[in-house]
Amino acid sequence: MxxxxxxxxxxxxxxxxxxxxxxxxxxxxxxxxxxxxxxxxxxxxxxxxxxxxxxxxxxxxxxxxxxxxxxxxxxxxxxxxxxxVEKKVNTTNQNETVSNTLEDLKFFFPHLNKADSIYPDIIIGKGRRDVSFALGISTVDRGNHSYLKQTLTSVVSRMTPAEEKDSVVIVSVADSHGDYLNSVVNMITKKFKRQVKSGSLEVIAIPAFFYPETLHVNQLADDSEKLESWRMKQVLDFCVLMLYAQPKAMYYLQLEDDIIAKQMYFTKIVDFVRNITSNDWFCIEFSVLGFIGKLFRSEDLTDLVRFFLMFYKDKPIDSLLSEIFHLKMCDTRKHPVTCKQRKKQICVRHNPSLFQHVGIHSSLLGKEQYFKDIYY
The missing domain is CATH 1.20.5 (Single alpha-helices involved in coiled-coils or other helix-helix interfaces)
Structure with missing residues (x-):
């Protein structure tokens, strides 16, 4: 168990x-x-x-x-x-100032209201301001012919160092072809290095969108409409250039890209302006041709440009300049002789002329011109 x-x-x-x-x-x-x-x-x-x-x-x-x-x-x-491009970083204030002067363009060309900024492209510029004289030269492509280098050589080389320091030469490229802009810039940067470096020589370009569409359309039309479009565009080219130059200097001298200047021309201009007896002048003519060698006070450019913009479709710019003299200074109730005398007072002519027209091939392709200033 x-x-x-x-x-x-x-x-x-x-x-x-x-x-x-x-x-x-x-x-x-x-x-x-x-x-x-x-x-x-x-x-x-x-x-x-x-x-x-x-x-x-x-x-x-x-x-x-x-x-x-x-x-x-x-x-x-x-x-x-x-x-x-040689853009200055600190040109904001200048850009704003010029933009304000260019605001007038929006009134005459509503399509510019769509643009963020209506301001020419500064291709070469040091932002020089507060000088006595701004010299404006508008240029476009003339095909195989160019007088710009000759023009600039006579204009900048016939200044003294002090005169160059108290002025700015502005070349406005009013041409949509990029090749021409590049050729102008290459020529200026090689030939005029010192002036570019000092800021006494600037290059701006007018964008194509500045112009009304009718100008682009007319350029493709027949010869008469091309001529009309060319004249209208020329007026607008000068207007943009004048508005850009206005805040830079006390006086504005309008030149063209196919002229030559006399020796000591700038000294003679300064002396003439300084010694002019009347302060009632509106324009001083240093050439009797077209719109060449016309000197204005910068403060008068706004009214001048507004008048040009109102009638840019009607007449060439030299004819518009004559019209504004007549409208500003001639009272219909006065005798024509009095009007003529008054015009001489406000549009003073320097004799002899200081600029000569040398271009034969016009900026209107195919057109030749042989105008010469007999008082040069």
Whole structure:
């Protein structure tokens, strides 16, 4: 009996040990599976992190490449601008001043209201201001013929250093052909380096959107309409140039791109203005031809330009200048002789003329002109 109890106890212990062993094995298997899953997750996590790291590195390299490309683009643009454009960083106030004077254009040309800024493109300029004289030269492409280099040589070389310091010569390229603008800039930067560096010589360009659409259409029409369009555009070219120059100087001298100046012309102009007996003058003529060599007070340019803009479709600019003299100074109730005398008082002529017209090939392609100032 006792032996049976011992055997039963042993069996019970063996069963308990077996059950415990199975439980332990089962738990160890579960733990092992969990550890395996954990290792798999860790491996996947490492792979994900490595993938993210690689993507981050690739993104960093792409950003660096994009940044370097931007730097190169900016450098290249600056190099190109350096060869064609010399804009001053601190010309904001000047731009705002000139923009205000150019606001008149919006009244006459409503299409300019859509433009963010109506301001000529400054191609070469140091922002020179507060000088006595601004000399304006408007130029367009004449095909295979150009007189601009000869004109500028006579104009800038026949100034004294003091006169050059107290003036600014403004060349306005009123031509939509980029090749002509580039040729003008290349010529000026090579031939007139000193004047460009000192700021006594500027180059501006009039954007094509300044002009009303009718001018662009008429240029494709017959000869009579082309001539009419050319005359209208010439008036607008001079108007923009005068408005740009107005805040820069006390006096404005209108020239053209196919003239030559006499020796010491600038000294003679300064002396004549200083010694003029009457202060009632509106214009001083230093040439009897067209719109060449006409000197105005800058403060009078606003009224002058507004008159030109009102009637730019009707007459050439030299005829409009005569009309404004008549309207401003001739009372219909007075005798014509009195009117003529009054006109001489407000439009004073310097004799001899200081500028001669040398261009044969007109800016209107195909047209030749042989005008000469007999008083030169």
């Amino acid at each position: 006792r032996s049976k109890r011992v055997n039963l106890l042993i069996c019970l212990i063996a069963f308990v040990l077996f059950t415990f062993s199975c439980f332990c094995i089962s738990r160890m298997t579960q733990i092992s599976n969990q550890l395996t899953n954990c290792r798999n997750h860790m491996s996947e996590f490492k792979e994900t992190m490595q993938h993210l790291k690689n993507r981050a590195e690739n993104s960093r390299q792409e950003l660096m490449e994009a940044f370097n490309q931007m730097k190169n683009d900016i450098t290249n643009r600056e190099k190109v601008s350096g060869s064609l």
